[in-house]
Amino acid sequence: MSTVPLQHESLAATWRLPSRGRVGMASLIVAECAIFTIFVVAYIYYMGRDVSGPKPHDVLEVPILGTVCLLSSSFFIWLAEHAIAHGNMRSFRIWWAVTFLLGAIFLGTTAQEWHKLITVDHLTISTNLFGTTYYSLVGLHATHVVVGLILLLTVLLFALAGKVRPRHSERVQVLALYWHFVDAVWVVVFTLVYLVGR
Amino acid sequence: MLWNVARSRCLSCATLLVWPHWPGNIFSTSSTPAREVHGLSIFILIITGGIFIGVASLLVFALVRFRHRTGDMTEPPQVFGSMQIELAWTIIPILLIIVLFLGTARVIFAVQDAPKPTSALDVTVVGHQFWWEFRYPKYNVVTANELHVPLSDPQSPTPTFLKLTSADVIHSFWIPRLAGKTDLLPNRVNEMWVDPHEPGLFLGQCAQFCGTQHAKMLLRVYVDSPQDFQRWIAQQQQAQQSGTPDPGDVAANRPESSDAITPEQGRRVFEEQACMNCHTISGTAANGRFGPDLTHLMSRATIAAGIVPNTPENLRIWITAPDELKPGSLMPAMHLNELQNAQLVAYLTTLR
Amino acid sequence: MDAPSTPIPGGIEGALDVTPQTRSRATYLEVLHDWVVTVDHKKIGLLYIGFALIFLVVAGLEAMAIRIQLAVPHNTFLDARSYNRMFTMHGTTMVFLVGMPILFGFGNYLVPLMIGARDMAFPRLNAFSFWVSAFAGIFLYFSFIGGLGLAGTGTAPDVAWFAYAPLTERPFSPGHNVDYWALALFASGVGSIGTAINILATVFCMRCPGMTLSRIPLLAWIYATVSFLVLVTISPLTAAQVMLLIDRYLGGHFFDTQAGGSAILWAHFFWIFGHPEVYVLVLPAFGFANEIIPVFSRKAIFGYPAMVAATVGIAFISLGVWAHHMFTIGMTSLGNTFFTLSTMLVSIPTGIKTFNWLATMWGGKLRFATPMLFSVGFLFQWVIAGLTGIMLSVSPWNWQLHNSYFVVAHFHYVLVGAILFMIFAAFYYWYPKMTGRMLSETLGKWHFWLMIVGFHLTFDVMHIPGLLGMPRQIYTYEPDRGWTLLNQIVTFGAVIQAVAMAIFVYNLVHSYFAGKLAGPDPWDAWTLEWSTPSPPPTYNFPVDPVVASRRPLWDLKHPEDPDSAFE
C-alpha cells in the first residue's frame, strides 16, 4: 500500500489552512445576513403604509438600557476571548458571566416592551402592517439572542464545572463571533425601528 | 375521446394552413405596441440566430474534425489557454450585447412612455377570479368579459388606454395580436395601451395563474369602427327596462301568474334570490359588485368569461350548476327549482 | 471511452491503494442501521442521489400526467384542481427535491475526494442536512393524503411553484395545502444552508497539501461558488416562507393586500431567490462538464483562470437580475431597461465558458463514450437555451412571451437539456467510482439517443404554442386556437423521454449487479478521486496525498511532461 509519491515534503510541512470553525461560522453569518436583509427590506417597504393605527411614533420608546447592555456585552465577550487566549481562566469565567447577564437584561427589556405594547397599546402581530413587521423583525433578532444566550449559558456551565480549558480558545472565539454578529444586527434593527422608523 | 382526437386533428391541420390567422399569433400584429415588439423580435431573432449558427458550426466542426481515430494511442498536445483568443470571445459578446440592448431600450421607451393623446379612450379593467370587469368612466358604462374599443386610424389615432387593477389576486391582461401583457394587481394600478388598426374580434386570456379556473378566464376584444363603437356605447348606457311590470297590463299582476315563465317573474326571482347580492342590473334593485354586471347580458356573445356561447340553454345550465361549465368558479349553484330557473332564463334573455 | 479498461500507464500502480476490500456479511438490519446513522460523505452523497432519483421518477410521472391532460383540448383526464396540483408539485419537486439534492449528492461525494480530503468539514451537520431535506420531501408529499379531506382527496399545494401572493393568503387558499408547501420549503432550505456551509468549509479548510486554490479542480471551485449562492439566496426564500407562515398562522399582513400589504413584495422576494437558484442548479452541471469534457478530449481544460472568473462572475451578476421575471408586473421603463441590461450581461461569462469548452475540444482526440455524448448534447442545448433566455430578457418581447409556453420551453431546455443531460453524463462518468462497476455502454447509447429524440420533440416544439399565445399553467384550452397538434407532438416526445428514463433506471439497477468491473481509473482521468479504489474506502486516502499541479494523475502518468513544470 502506498500513495501518491510525497515528492514535495517541504510543501506538506508548511501547509496551513483556515480553521473550519471560523469558515463555517462566517458562512452561517452570511446566510443570516441575507435573512435579516429580507426582513429589514420588508420593514422599510411598509414604513408609513398602514391603513390603521397604532403608528410607531405613538407607541415605541427608545430602549436605551437594553441597547447599552447588548452593545457593551460585545466588549465583555471580547475580554473573555482575550482571557482564555492567555490562559486566564478566572477572568474568562467572570467576563463570560457578565456577557451572559447583559444579554439576559437585554432580552428582559425586550420582553417588557412587548408586554407593554400588547397590554397597553393593543398592538399585536395581526393589528396592522406595523405590528406585523415590527414583531417579526424584532422577534427574529430576539430569537437570535435567545439562541446566543443558550450557547453562552452552556459554555458558562462547563466553565464553572472547570471543563473549559485554554485549548478551547478557538471554539470560544467562534461562538463569540456569533455573539458579535447578534450585536451588530441590533445596531441595524435599532437604527431602523427606533430612529428612522419612528 | 377518440372522436375528440379526430376532430382536433382536423382542426389543427386546418389551422396550420392559415398560419397568419392563428388567433394568438404574436407575429400577426394589428396594433402599434404589438407591432413594435414584433419588429424588435425579428431583429433579436436574426442576431441570436446568427450566434447560434456560429457556435453550432464550430461545435459540429470540432466533433467531426477532432474525433479520436482507432489505434491512436498518443495524447494530443496540451494547451492551457490563450490570452488573445479568450479576450476575443469576451469582447465580441460585449459588442453584441450593446447592439441588442440599444435596440431593446428604444422599444421599451417607445411603448411604455408613449404620450397619451387627448383623443384617447380610458377604460378601467378590474380582474376578478375568474372574469373581467370593464368600466368606461367617461361614458358611465360597466360591462364584463368582452371589451369594445374603437378602431384607431393612424392619421388621427384614437388609442385606448387601459388602467388595470384587481379585486382579489394577480391576473394578467393579454391580447397577443394587440399588445404585450400587463399584470393586474390588487392595491395598485398599472397602465397599458392599444391602438388597433383593423376591426374584428381579438382573442386572449388571463396570463397569470390566479387559481382553479385560471385556464377559463378568457378574454375577447371587439375592435369596432367609430360609428359601431358609438352605437354600442349608446346602447350600453341605457338602463334596463326589461321585466318591469307594465302598469297597464293587468295580466302580469294576476296572482296565479307567479308560475308563468315570463321575464317579469324572472326578474322577481332574481330580486328575491341572492342573485342581486352579486350582480348589478341597472334600473333594478340589483347592484351587487361581486359578479359580472348583467345589465346588457344579451349584448355579449359568450358567458362566464368566454367559455361557452351565450345561448338560453347554456344560461340555464350555468345558473343551475355553474360547476358543470366552470368547476371552481365563484358563482354558487343557487339550488332553485326548475320553474324558477326557467323564469330566470326568460328574464336574462331579455337583457339586451 | 472505447476501451474502458485501458491499462494505466507505468508508474501509477505505485500510487494506488489496491488493497482488496474485505466485506463481511451483514444482516439487512445492520446495513439499514449503517446507512441511517452514517456520517461518511460518500454514503450521504449516495443517499442524496438515491432520494433525488426517486423523486425524479415521481415528478416525471407528474409531468406525464400534465402532458396527457394537454394532449387534446377540453380533456377530462385531470380536473382543474388536480392539474394545478400536478404542475405545482412537479415544479416544486423537480427544483427542490430533484435538482438540489442530486447536485448536493454529487458534491458531497466528489468534493472531498477531488481535493484529497478524508471527509467533509462537519460530517454530522452533513447527515443532519440530508435528513432534514429528506423529511421536507416526505412532508411535502404527505400533503397528498394529509391535510383536509378524505383519503385520496388530500390537499396538495396548487398555487404554482412561485406561489404568488395574495393567492397564498388564507382568504384565497383556505385549507392546509400552502402550509405544507411553505413548511416543506422552509425545512429543505435549512438543509440546503447546512450543506452549503459544509461545502464551503470543506473546500477552504480540508484541502490536501499542495492543493492551493488555483489547483483545486474546477468542480470544487464551482461547488464553493454555488454554496455561496445558496447562502445568499436560499436564506431570503426561507425568510419569505417565515413571513408567509406568519401571515397564515398568526394573522400577519406581509402579503395581505386587503390590509395594505403588497403583492409585488412577494414576487421580489421569490425571484431574489428564484433567479440565482437557477444558477445554483446549472453551475454544478457546468462543473461536471469541466471535468468530463477534458478527459474525453484528452486535453487540459482551456483557460482555467478564466473559467474560475466566469463562475464567480455569473454568481455575482445573477444576484442583480431577478426582476426579469417581473417585466409585466408594472415596473417603470427605467426598471425594465436596467434588468434587461443586467440579464444580458450574464451571457458574457457564460459565453466565456461555452467557448472554453469548445476550445478544450479543439485539437483534442474526442472519444464518444456515453458521458461525452451527453456532454455534447448539453453543450448544443445549452447554447439554444441561453439564446432563448436572451430573447426573454428583451423586455418588450417578454411582455408577449412571459408566462407563455415559450418560457416553459426555455426553462426545460436548460433544466432538462442542460442540467439533466449533464447529470446523466455525471452518472455514466462517476458511477464506476461509486459502485465499482461500469454502466452498460449499449444501454447508455440507447438512453442517449432516445433522450435526444424525445427531448427535441418535446421542447423544441413547445416554443411554438408560446408564440401562438398559449399561456402556461392552464389545465385545458380551446380547440379553436390552433395549439392542438403542437401539444400532441409535445406529449409524444415526453413519452419517448419516459422510455429513455426507464432504460436509464434499468441500467442503474442492472449494472450494479452485472456491470463490468471498473477498476480504480476506467477513464484514464487526471483528478484525485481516480487514485482511490472503486468504490473508495471509508477513509478515502490511506495517506494524505500531496499534489503539485491541477492534474496530479497526469503528472504521474506523464513524468516526462508533467503539468507541474508549467505552473
Ligand code: HEA
Ligand atoms: C438552470 C436554469 C436556468 C438557466 C441557466 C437560465 C438562464 C437564463 N435565463 Fe432563464 N429561466 C429558468 C431557468 C434558467 N434560466 C426558469 C426555471 C425560468 C422560469 C421560472 C418560472 O417562471 O417558473 C426562467 C425564466 C427566464 C426569464 C423570465 C421569463 C418570464 O417568465 O417572462 C428570463 C428573462 O429574461 C430568463 C432569461 C435567462 C437568461 C438570459 C439566461 C442566461 O443565463 C443564458 C446565458 C447563455 C447564453 C446566452 C448562451 C451562451 C453564450 C454565448 C454563446 C455567447 C454569445 C451570446 C450572446 C452575446 C448573447 N429566464
Ligand code: HEA
Ligand atoms: C429540473 C426541473 C424539471 C424537469 C427535469 C422537468 C421535466 C419535464 N417537465 Fe417540467 N417543469 C419544471 C421543472 C422541470 N420539469 C418547473 C419548475 C415547472 C413550472 C411549474 C409551475 O409552473 O409551477 C415545470 C412545468 C412543466 C410544464 C408546464 C405545466 C403548466 O404550466 O401547465 C410542463 C408541460 O408540459 C412540463 C413538462 C415536463 C416534461 C414532459 C418533462 C420531462 O422531461 C420529464 C421526463 C421524465 C419522466 C417521464 C420520468 C419518468 C420515469 C420513468 C417512467 C421511469 C420509470 C421507471 C421505473 C419506475 C423503474 N413541466
Ligand code: CUA
Ligand atoms: Cu386570472 Cu389567471
Ligand SMILES: [Cu+2]
Ligand atoms: Cu431568471
